[in-house]
Amino acid sequence: MMDVNSIRDAFDKVTKKQKLSYSQSREVIDQMVLEIENSIQKVAQTQNSEYQHDCRSLVVELGSNIKEIASLSRLEGTQKELNIALSKYAKVLEKSFNADIANAYRHVDMDASTVNRIIACHIYRQGLFEVGDCFVNEAMELDSVDLIKSPYIEMYQIIEAMKNRNLEPALKWASSNSSRMKENGSDLELKLHRMRFVQILQKGSRDEALRYARTHLAPFASSHMIEIQKLMGCLLWAGRLEQSPYPDVLSLANWDKLAEEVMRQFCSLLGQSYESALSVTVSAGFQVLPQLLKYLTVMGKKEEWQTTKHLPLPVELDNELQFHSIFVCPVSKDHASDDNPPMLMKCGHVLCKQSIMKMSKNLSKSFKCPYCPSDIDANQCRPLNF
Numbered sequence: 520m521m522d523v524n525s526i527r528d529a530f531d532k533v534t535k536k537q538k539l540s541y542s543q544s545r546e547v548i549d550q551m552v553l554e555i556e557n558s559i560q561k562v563a564q565t566q567n568s569e570y571q572h573d574c575r576s577l578v579v580e581l582g583s584n585i586k587e588i589a590s591l592s593r594l595e596g597t598q599k600e601l602n603i604a605l606s607k608y609a610k611v612l613e614k615s616f617n618a619d620i621a622n623a624y625r626h627v628d629m630d631a632s633t634v635n636r637i638i639a640c641h642i643y644r645q646g647l648f649e650v651g652d653c654f655v656n657e658a659m660e661l662d663s664v665d666l667i668k669s670p671y672i673e674m675y676q677i678i679e680a681m682k683n684r685n686l687e688p689a690l691k692w693a694s695s696n697s698s699r700m701k702e703n704g705s706d707l708e709l710k711l712h713r714m715r716f717v718q719i720l721q722k723g724s725r726d727e728a729l730r731y732a733r734t735h736l737a738p739f740a741s742s743h744m745i746e747i748q749k750l751m752g753c754l755l756w757a758g759r760l761e762q763s764p765y766p767d768v769l770s771l772a773n774w775d776k777l778a779e780e781v782m783r784q785f786c787s788l789l790g791q792s793y794e795s796a797l798s799v800t801v802s803a804g805f806q807v808l809p810q811l812l813k814y815l816t817v818m819g820k821k822e823e824w825q826t827t828k829h830l831p832l833p834v835e836l837d838n839e840l841q842f843h844s845i846f847v848c849p850v851s852k853d854h855a856s857d858d859n860p861p862m863l864m865k866c867g868h869v870l871c872k873q874s875i876m877k878m879s880k881n882l883s884k885s886f887k888c889p890y891c892p893s894d895i896d897a898n899q900c901r902p903l904n905f
Contacts, residue, residue, distance in 0.1 A: 529604075529611040536604040540597040550588045554581065623811040625825050636667065641797035643671040644786075674785045681778050686715050689781055699788055707784050709739045709746075710777055716750055717768050723758030803840045810834060830854065846903075850874040850889060862900040866893035875900055 558581040562574055635658045642651040651668060673692070680688045693700070693708040700707055712735040720728040736747055749765060756763035767773075783793045792799075814832050815824060833847065846855040848871035855861045859873045868890045870878075878886040879897035888895050 525611055526615055529608040533601070533604045533608050536597070536601040540601045543597045544594065547589050547594065551585055554584050554588060620808060620812065622815050623808055623824075637796050639667050640791070641795040643668050644674075644795055646671070646675045648672065670785075670789055674782060677781060677785075678778055681774065681781070684718070684774075686711055686718070690715065692785075696784075696788055700784060703784070703787060705784055705787075706739075706743065707780055709736070709743060710780065712736055712739075713746070713750060714773065714777060717753070717760070720753055720757050721760055721769065725754055725757040728757065729754060799840065803836055806836055806840070807834045846871075848874050850878075861903040863903040864888060864893070864895050864900050866891050866895065869903055872900075872902075 558577055561577050635654075639651055639655050639658075642654060648668065648671075655667070677688045677692055680686070690708075690711050693711050697708055712731075716728055716731055716736060719731055732747075732750065736750065740747055750768075753760060753763060753765055753768065756765075760766065760769055786793050810832065833852075846861045846869065847853070848855065848859075848861075850870055851874045853859060853871055853873070855871055859871050861869050862872050862875050863869055864875075866888050868888050870889075875886075875895075875897050876882065879895075882897045885894045885896050887893070
């Protein structure tokens with residue numbers, strides 16, 4: 520992995536030397552300017568011709584002082600230190616960055632239309648609709664634009680309205696999708712009504728807020744009584760909630776969290792994850808790339824890398840990038856696959872099929888479980904699905 524600390528240290532040294540060199544150069548220039556200004560004042564005082572000789576001597580004296588002030592030895596020290604720091608910084612960057620990441624490339628047959636659709640969805644879900652239109656027009660069928668674009672237009676209209684503290688579009692969308700969100704266990708509709716209730720109350724409209732609560736918050740009382748009781752307590756502080764025991768209801772962070780929840784639920788109802796498939800793929804590739812490059816550099820098995828169906832080394836990804844369980848056979852250390860599935864033995868332990876085949880001599884005899892003293896009949900092992 521990239522050593523960020525060493526890069527930061529080298530960069531800090533460069534900036535420190537650069538500031539020192541600049542300060543030294545600036546000091547020399549200021550001294551030169553001061554010397555010139557003093558000489559100009561002296562020349563101005565010698566207006567009569569009888570003082571021409573003195574003017575010439577002043578010019579000679581100025582030239583001598585300039586040479587002394589801007590001597591090469593005075594400037595070359597800090598400049599030399601800066602050049603050395605820059606040279607070391609470049610070497611640190613070369614060690615930390617591998618310019619030829621193509622070594623980890625391998626050809627994989629992928630459906631172009633599926634890849635284009637993933638890219639288009641990523642662009643649209645970022646709100647870059649003009650860029651998305653340009654990409655779709657060049658890479659995909661024109662009649663598929665609305666199917667990809669329309670849902671995200673609605674989502675961003677809702678989000679933009681919320682940025683302007685307008686909850687009406689969000690409330691309308693939540694109401695039309697209320698049953699589906701309940702099936703997902705989401706209380707987003709309540710959160711939107713709660714925010715609207717706080718808006719009304721902060722304006723000082725206690726009666727209006729109470730009517731709103733009876734209409735829109737009461738249906739959630741059976742499952743969110745404590746939260747609704749807290750909101751009812753806010754009624755006593757209409758127009759001055761910042762002085763109430765519940766000032767957190769006015770936090771601007773609540774709006775950001777609510778907008779994020781709207782986007783998350785919107786994507787969920789579209790049958791998509793909150794993070795785009797493209798961003799997840801790039802993030803996972805970014806994490807695993809250094810390990811693959813190091814493996815290929817050390818092992819030098821580029822031909823094998825192009826033909827293998829499985830990763831030649833275990834890869835550690837962050838928890839947010841792990842979506843499916845991966846079984847690694849404790850005997851062979853191979854990842855389970857369709858051709859080599861995990862097999863459940865009668866003792867409850869699990870091995871990959873190929874390991875069981877080898878240990879049982881192609882199902883011809885029983886063998887000992889590597890974890891317990893049980894005798895295992897390979898014919899009784901069953902595929903295990905995660």
